[in-house]
Amino acid sequence: MADEMSAPRCPAHPDADAVGTCARCGRFTCAQCGRVSFGAHLCDGCLARPEARLAVSARAKQALLCAVLGLLGVVVLLPVAAWLARSELREVALGRSPEAGRDVAKGALTLAAVATVAWLVTFGVLALRSLD
16 A cells, blocks of 8 residues: 555656656656756657657748748748747757757848848839839
């Protein structure tokens, strides 16, 4: 009965109390084998897996999507793309988002800047033509 009431134990360190559960696999972790990484508590096993480190965050994907849609004509999404991309770059720098998102965010930021210039030139040319 006493065992049933005790705190959960870490499977890797049975003598240590668990301080959390892995957000990916659900395994209990102690202070030695659990880490907060990319905004989630992960066990060492999941943190070592490539897909945990190499996955691009949803924010980086959204930034790229907004930049592409902005280039295609939904111009109001260009500032959103830039904001999302800058937010992702900040989170990567702080270690709260996977490194894989850095290149996607930089690409989204570059695409948003190029699309903004392209649309400004297009609107400027159209405005000049309407004056004639």
